[in-house]
Amino acid sequence: INKAVFSQYHQQLLALSQDLNFNANDMLSAIIRLPEVVATSANPITEAEWKEITASLDVAIDQLMAHRREEGASAEEDLRKQIRTILENLAQIAEFEADRVEKVRLRMSNNLNEYLQRENVDENRFEQEVLFYLEKIDITEEKVRLSQHCDYFLEELDSEKEMKGRKLNFISQEMGREINTLGAKAYSSDIQKRVVLMKDGLEKIKEQLANVV
Template identity: 25%
Template sequence: MFSMTGYGRGRVEGQWGRLSLEISSVNHRYQEISVRLPRDMSRWEPWFHLKLRPLFNRGKVTCRVEANWGPSSGAGHLNLELMSSIYGEVKRLSSQLGAPLGPVTDLLQVPGVMESPMGFMDEGEAEGILEGLLRMAVEDWNRMRQAEGEYLWGEILRRLGSFRSCVDRISRVWGDRMEMAFRQARERVEEMLAGLGASLDESRWAQELVIMADRWDVSEELSRLGSHVEQFLAVRDLKGPVGKRLDFIVQEMNREVNTLGSKVNDPEIRSLVVDAKSALEAVREQIQNLE
């Protein structure tokens, strides 16, 4: 069980300097990845997207990399060929326009002129460094997401317990109220017929009773709610993301509760329906944070 919210950090060091990577994530309906790299490492952005995408299903993940190159790494990593080419073009343009030629150090700000040490590493070596860096951050990130997910599941179960308690009380109260409603309906009909000098036709009353029972009966809704709760709890044993499945089950539970509330006019049951919907909404809010 993983939460969509988490944070992880990794760091690797070498003669070339130090790289730090942070991963942070928040809940989101879909999968979204944002990678922020130093300018001289921008070519690795697609690589990070490719590595991060299989690691989660829902959520907004931000990956940040900071580079602190060693003191001896900068001077030896000038792209002299590119710098000379640019300087030649600038010099030619300066001559054509009659404009003064600026200091050559200004060219150090041009992208690609000052390359990071990774730009001079063997491709496999550079990728190995980034693999290790990302693995450390992801392990840290997943530990936090799992801990948060377990906590959220505990909160969800607590709120689900409140919902089940409301449903159980509705079931107990409804049995008594059903018999009372039938008895009160019969008494009212008999009073009306007595005022008209007529008597109750038992066969006709039996037909009306069947219609009333079908209209008021909530046993099917209560049964389906019990089934939905069992399905909800069984999701805990499934592997992989469960957030969307739980959200669907809660929608079905909410639909049954609404149907139940529309069938029953008893004030106590109506109050219990409101409490059940409130507890179910609390469950739904917590589910939004699960992957």
């Protein structure tokens, strides 16, 4: 603060307040904003000081980039781990499919026996209805597409692209649709358990992607 300039302004304002009869108690905030009251330093930064500043900035930037690389490597490893979890559980579904089909067939047969006299039922027609229903709940396409989405996710993760978060997020949404459809068509507690585990893995993927998108 330039004391001489401040003092001049103060004296002038004080005299003005007496002449015009107004309260001059809060002159500080007004004076401090007047020209040349607050002076900036005229001393330039020396070359040695600039070198010290830039060196400190370089160190800070290097440390930040190293930390970001560590975070990125950790996030990538977790993404790969969750994809493996999804693929492993997807592969396990196959061992329950034959039992699933048999249970569906048995349930339909029991319902038929309960509500109709079996001797009056055309067995060929019954088998056709069973096959039609089994086609509706077939999960082959969902399994194939989910596997393809997982492969595509890993390919994108391996790519040299700088910005891949949005693409990975889109692929994860497609994976979610297939997993949800698998759950809706499951009709098997064993398959449902695998679906739950796949959903858990997918949620962890989305959490990681939320930090990079």
